[in-house]
Amino acid sequence: MRAMRYYGPGDIRLDNIPEPVVGLGQVKIKIAWCGICGSDLHLYHEKVLDTALNATESQPPVVMGHEFSGTIVELGPAVNASRLSVGQDVTVEPTITCMQPTCLDCSSPKTRNWCSQIKFIGVSGGGGGLSEYIVVDQMLVHPLPPAVSLEVGAMMEPLAVAWHAVKKANVSAGCSALILGAGPVGILLLKVLRAFGAGWVGVSGRSAKRCAFAQEHGASAVFDVASIGVDVLSETLLATHQRGVDVVFDCAGSQATMDTAIGAIRRGGIIVNLALWSTKPTIDMNILLIKEVVIANSMCYADDHPEMLEALAQGRFPDLQTLITRRIDFEDLVELGIMALVHEKHDHVKILVHP
Known part of the structure; x- marks a missing residue:
């Protein structure tokens, strides 16, 4: 599959890499849209690598992107089929924590973001939203309300x-x-x-x-x-x-x-x-x-997506799609995405990338 990978400062490449294989309790998602975040700009200029990558053994190249939506194409063994199903449009909560029984922070969904071992999809390795497919743990996958587009679905991470x-x-x-x-x-x-x-x-x-x-x-x-x-x-x-x-x-x-x-x-x-x-x-x-x-x-989110998505389903966030100021393809990520947000940031709110 195609994926945008970070190699170092100013070095992002469109690569062909193996599609991820779904595992126990995991869900495979075909990516529809991925937003560009300010932290991606910092990553591009190597301003947050020391904090972003030290929590993991992963090193570049890293598949980028953590604000994304897509459609489920495969469920792994032991996935809760009453909550998630093939063909379902979803968004992903991109924080990964240790989930060890001895971790007091991970003992409650509402304090998982305090985990000292917290990592981020699209920053810390293990896949990212700037790819054609991704495999993530089922607990991080949240179904989108039926009337919500996949474009708006890619904005759920910053909304959270x-x-x-x-x-x-x-x-x-x-x-x-x-x-x-x-x-x-x-x-x-x-x-x-x-x-x-x-x-x-x-x-x-x-x-x-x-x-x-x-x-x-x-x-x-x-x-x-x-x-x-x-x-x-x-x-x-x-x-x-x-x-x-x-x-x-x-x-x-x-x-x-x-x-x-x-x-x-x-x-x-x-x-x-x-x-x-x-x-x-x-x-x-x-x-x-x-x-x-x-x-x-306030750092990220913790067990906020279900309640927030319910509010979205109730129509409490009208016109979110009007905040999308540009839609681009993979090939234009650097020139029309990252560099646009560096040099023309005042002209944009949210730029989305489509694989």
Whole structure:
């Protein structure tokens, strides 16, 4: 089969490799679409290899891709046939953990993402979504609701990231929120907040096009910080009568966004970090103490897909397909996919690749 494999910095090749063979408790999936994630860009530039590959003995070449959907073509022995069947359209939760009886984190589905041995499909070896077929454990496979397209199905992984963060923040109907970063996860956070019945939601970003997407998908206010004179903090405080928002989601991970988060959060509020930081921020702990602010972190997802997919089936995430800004073939992955997101990232939300 054909597969896009990472060999090293700037070196991604379209290879012919053997099709994977289904094993005990495994499911074979024919890939339909695979999204390009920001972590794929980091992988391309070798910025996260030390953390991504150290948890596994696998070394490049690695089949890339972890945001994908497809159709089941084969079930291995001992697969639960009452839940999964050949011909079923599915999405995959791409985290692999040790699942050892002695691992307290793996003892509960809701804490599996805390496992110290966590690995990722499409990063840590063992197959990826940028291939024609993949074999994965049945517990990672989730059926798509009948009316959901395979294109939208490829967006379930980043949607689950947003869902997990909103659940982490204990968002309830009427909550006010500020999202710092109008990239794919930021806009999907907005979609999830709307599904949870949030009230005022502000979104800041550095792209007029992405800010326009945020406006179209229900933001109460949009702040294009690339424009002169835009003050996210003062505008947020004005909109909340100087009280501040109930929750801030930091998707950007910079000193500037952390400063804005601390200033914009209300007393007793919660700041949720979803970003991988390249620098260490300076945080005034005294302000956090006086305001009794909670700083939380949200990493991936854990047992979130079933509940999220049920919400999707209920129609609580309308127009997800409009966030797909480009569809490409394998051959165009680097030029029209990865490099486009490097040099034209402000023009795109989600680029999908079709094998």
